[in-house]
Amino acid sequence: MAEKMIMLGNAAIARGAYEAGVKVSSAYPGTPSTEISENLVQYKEDLYCEWAPNEKVAVEAAIGASISGVRAMACMKHVGLNVASDPLYTVSYMGVNGGLVLVVADDPGLYSSQNEQDTRMIARAAGVPVLEPSDSAEAKEFMKTAFELSEKFDRPFILRTTTRLAHSQGLVELNEREQVPDKLYEKNIAKNVMMPGYAKLRHIEIEKRNNELSEAANTLSINKVEMNDTKIGVITSGIPYEYVKEALPDASVLKLGMVNPLPKELIKDFASKVEKLYIVEELEPVIEEQVKSWGIMAVGKEIFTIQGEYSANMIRKAILGEDVACNAPAQVPGRPPILCPGCPHRSVYHVLNKLKFHAAGDIGCYTLGAVAPLSVVDSCICMGSSISSLHGMEKAKGKDYIKNWVAVIGDSTFLHTGINSLMNMVYNHATGTVMILDNSTTAMTGHQDHAATGKTLQGEDTNAIDIPNLCRAIGVKNVVEVNAFDIERLEKVIKEETAKDEVSVIITKSPCVLLDKSKKPVYIAHEDKCKKCGMCMKPGCPAMTKNEDGTIRIDDTMCTGCGLCESLCKFNAIELVKAGDR
Numbered sequence: 001m002a003e004k005m006i007m008l009g010n011a012a013i014a015r016g017a018y019e020a021g022v023k024v025s026s027a028y029p030g031t032p033s034t035e036i037s038e039n040l041v042q043y044k045e046d047l048y049c050e051w052a053p054n055e056k057v058a059v060e061a062a063i064g065a066s067i068s069g070v071r072a073m074a075c076m077k078h079v080g081l082n083v084a085s086d087p088l089y090t091v092s093y094m095g096v097n098g099g100l101v102l103v104v105a106d107d108p109g110l111y112s113s114q115n116e117q118d119t120r121m122i123a124r125a126a127g128v129p130v131l132e133p134s135d136s137a138e139a140k141e142f143m144k145t146a147f148e149l150s151e152k153f154d155r156p157f158i159l160r161t162t163t164r165l166a167h168s169q170g171l172v173e174l175n176e177r178e179q180v181p182d183k184l185y186e187k188n189i190a191k192n193v194m195m196p197g198y199a200k201l202r203h204i205e206i207e208k209r210n211n212e213l214s215e216a217a218n219t220l221s222i223n224k225v226e227m228n229d230t231k232i233g234v235i236t237s238g239i240p241y242e243y244v245k246e247a248l249p250d251a252s253v254l255k256l257g258m259v260n261p262l263p264k265e266l267i268k269d270f271a272s273k274v275e276k277l278y279i280v281e282e283l284e285p286v287i288e289e290q291v292k293s294w295g296i297m298a299v300g301k302e303i304f305t306i307q308g309e310y311s312a313n314m315i316r317k318a319i320l321g322e323d324v325a326c327n328a329p330a331q332v333p334g335r336p337p338i339l340c341p342g343c344p345h346r347s348v349y350h351v352l353n354k355l356k357f358h359a360a361g362d363i364g365c366y367t368l369g370a371v372a373p374l375s376v377v378d379s380c381i382c383m384g385s386s387i388s389s390l391h392g393m394e395k396a397k398g399k400d401y402i403k404n405w406v407a408v409i410g411d412s413t414f415l416h417t418g419i420n421s422l423m424n425m426v427y428n429h430a431t432g433t434v435m436i437l438d439n440s441t442t443a444m445t446g447h448q449d450h451a452a453t454g455k456t457l458q459g460e461d462t463n464a465i466d467i468p469n470l471c472r473a474i475g476v477k478n479v480v481e482v483n484a485f486d487i488e489r490l491e492k493v494i495k496e497e498t499a500k501d502e503v504s505v506i507i508t509k510s511p512c513v514l515l516d517k518s519k520k521p522v523y524i525a526h527e528d529k530c531k532k533c534g535m536c537m538k539p540g541c542p543a544m545t546k547n548e549d550g551t552i553r554i555d556d557t558m559c560t561g562c563g564l565c566e567s568l569c570k571f572n573a574i575e576l577v578k579a580g581d582r
């Protein structure tokens, strides 16, 4: 009997890739997709997987592997697909040799993202087919289906997931890895060299293939009709299918496993058999607009929101005006996001705040420098944008305007796309100051390695890109490295570098506090010496609280011994004690 396991959606996707015979996977971390690669690496005897510096590179690496004739994949979060959209639109014309699947994780409800975009819209625009599983078992199986269909129809495929699927667990049956022979590589410039003459012809070909695929979608087993009471019919897919089954157990359901292209005949047939048709899909009305454009009456976003995650209760309430039988919303206390105790970013922001500086921000743990009490970060758009937006400000308002501004960016984000923006500053006579907050990891997504950490996803030692030398190599003359906790020197360096009429890069070095899990010495506050000046509280360390009389207490279960509070106390009221001495 086949072994069964409870698996996270992302682990099931990795297992599906393994079973489908994938040979190459490239990815850039991004919640909620990161664990796919972290799980895939357990199969490294049979396949190669890597972290790429960004999603465009990851997709291009996967395309290269596909051209060479093996099954290949790239994984990313929804906004990663924007970064990779340049190759996406064109590989859609090219098609594949070995099967090619991009796994893209959307984030309805914005649990960890800067927007709520819907991958299905991009896939439609690019003419790329999309499969959407509803649970872990399907996630694994759909990976295999995606590779089969990719090769059969000569199309790259997207497997779309959402946070709820990626991060919930379900029962999965394990199967053997398919032994998929490599496809022969044959030079074919009309298919693989997308210059206008060839691309024009490929566009027509792709139209044809997509039409064939939509025809085939009418009979694909992953598009399933579950006929029940015909008063209410629901077309749905992905995680909302699970909600629909709970909310409306008696309704008839058309569950779409392929959400682009849609099975038009199947939908028409289903619609004709039910009295009232609803379309339940999170985010954009992608299915709804197409169905309505075919003249089919349906109710969708008139009663459902385009924002956030759905739930069984919300669906039942919208359709029947009543709650599901057991509606017990989780009672989870709200917790504002906050930098960890001992985070080196806090110390940098403390200095910037003291100097009354503004920062053009970026995406990473350090985005939290926007909120009180640090309140330094003024903007955050997308990865890499801090440096380029600071540059734009200078070009708009002149160099004096940005004298009390810096761009702040993490090491992983700098290598992702920040480097291009820095090149632009050097090239176009900018004078701004960029601070690279180098904590030696991609902390925000859970400590993934990157090109400057010296380790690969597969755990091998490798060249670590030298960030200071990289900056010098592209022409930055002022590159200064500072320990993030040396606040005196940091203040001096920030003042010096921002006063210059040249581009400067300040690299604040200190590893993410969570990388080293050993028990460290901690600080204690001596109440008798404390003058209640409040200086040590300014950076907002969560380990520090006030006693009723206004003196300070340090929670030794939280303190990591970073020493920022000690360096702010002028009265020697804060002292380092050895681990276990309290």
Ligand SMILES: Cc1ncc(C[n+]2csc(CCOP(=O)(O)OP(=O)(O)O)c2C)c(N)n1
Residues within 6 Å of the ligand: 028, 029, 030, 031, 055, 077, 079, 080, 081, 083, 113, 114, 363, 364, 365, 366, 383, 409, 410, 411, 412, 413, 414, 439, 441, 442, 443, 444, 445
């Ligand atoms: C295009 C894109 N890809 C991935 C992500 C997910 N993500 C958010 S921040 C980040 C990198 C954080 O690492 P780093 O810049 O080193 O900062 P840290 O969190 O370590 O402070 C990643 C991968 C994203 N938001 N956008």
